[in-house]
Amino acid sequence: xxxxxxxxxxxxxxxxxxxxxxxxxxxxxxxxxxxxxxxxxxxxxxxxxxxxxxxxxxxxxxxxxxxxxxxxxxxxxxxxxxxxxxxxxxxxxxxxxxxxxxxxxxxxxxxxxx
Amino acid sequence: xxxxxxxxxxxxxxxxxxxxxxxxxxxxxxxxxxxxxxxxxxxxxxxxxxxxxxxxxxxxxxxxxxxxxxxxxxxxxxxxxxxxxxxxxxxxxxxxxxxxxxxxxxxxxxxxxxx
Numbered sequence: 001x002x003x004x005x006x007x008x009x010x011x012x013x014x015x016x017x018x019x020x021x022x023x024x025x026x027x028x029x030x031x032x033x034x035x036x037x038x039x040x041x042x043x044x045x046x047x048x049x050x051x052x053x054x055x056x057x058x059x060x061x062x063x064x065x066x067x068x069x070x071x072x073x074x075x076x077x078x079x080x081x082x083x084x085x086x087x088x089x090x091x092x093x094x095x096x097x098x099x100x101x102x103x104x105x106x107x108x109x110x111x112x113x114x
Numbered sequence: 115x116x117x118x119x120x121x122x123x124x125x126x127x128x129x130x131x132x133x134x135x136x137x138x139x140x141x142x143x144x145x146x147x148x149x150x151x152x153x154x155x156x157x158x159x160x161x162x163x164x165x166x167x168x169x170x171x172x173x174x175x176x177x178x179x180x181x182x183x184x185x186x187x188x189x190x191x192x193x194x195x196x197x198x199x200x201x202x203x204x205x206x207x208x209x210x211x212x213x214x215x216x217x218x219x220x221x222x223x224x225x226x227x228x229x
Contacts, residue, residue, distance in 0.1 A: 032214070032215060032216045034214070034216065034217060034218075036218075038155075042222075043204065043220040043221065043222050043223055044157070044204070044218075044220050045220070046214075046217055046218070049214060049217065087155050089157060091216075093215075093216035100145070100208060100210055100215045100216030101159070101162060101169075101170055101216075102159075102216050102218060103159070104156075104157040104158075104159075106154075106155075106156050107155045107156065107157070109155070
C-alpha cells in the first residue's frame with residue numbers, strides 16, 4: 001500500500017516568513033496530491049491540490065510543487081500570518097476498489113509567531 | 115446546510131460499553147470513509163465504502179463494525195470499548211468520477227473518550 005512521509009512534524013516561523021512542508025510517497029500509481037489544513041478543534045479542509053500531470057500550482061500565498069520522478073511534493077506558504085497557524089496534512093491518492101483512497105502524512109504543526 | 119454531519123460530537127463512556135457514531139452526507143457522493151485521529155493528530159483510515167460496498171478495511175480490531183444502509187450514510191459501531199479507542203473519529207465523503215476525485219469532505223468529528 002501507499003506510504004506517505006511528511007516533514008517537519010513541527011515548524012515555527014515569524015510572521016512574514018515563508019514556510020515549506022515536504023512529503024514523499026511510495027506508490028508511483030498515486031496521481032492526486034491534496035493538502036489539508038486543520039485548525040485547532042476543527043475538521044481538516046482542502047486548501048490546495050495538484051494532479052500528477054502538473055509540476056506546480058499556485059493560489060495566492062500558497063503553492064504546491066510535485067516531482068513525480070522523485071516521488072515528492074511540497075507545500076510553500078509565503079508571507080505567513082498568525083491565522084496560518086494550524087496542522088497541515090499532505091496526502092497521496094491512488095485508485096482502489098472503484099474509488100480514490102487518500103493516504104495521509106502524519107501532519108505538520110505550523111506555528112506563526114506575531 | 116451541513117454537507118457531512120456526524121452524531122454525536124462528544125461521547126464519554128466506560129470501558130466495555132458498546133457505542134455507535136452516525137454519519138450522513140448530502141453531497142450525493144458515492145464514497146464514504148471513517149478516519150481515526152489520535153492524540154498525535156495522525157489521520158488513519160479505518161474503512162471506506164463505495165456505493166455501499168466495502169472497499170477498504172484497514173487493520174482495525176473486529177470490535178469496529180461499519181454499516182452503510184445507503185450511499186448517504188455510513189455508521190460506525192464499536193463493541194467492548196477500550197481505553198485506546200479514545201480519539202476523534204472523522205467521517206468523510208468524496209465523489210470518485212468528477213471534480214477532484216479523492217478530495218475529501220470531512221464531518222466535524224466525534225470525540226470519543228473511554229474512561
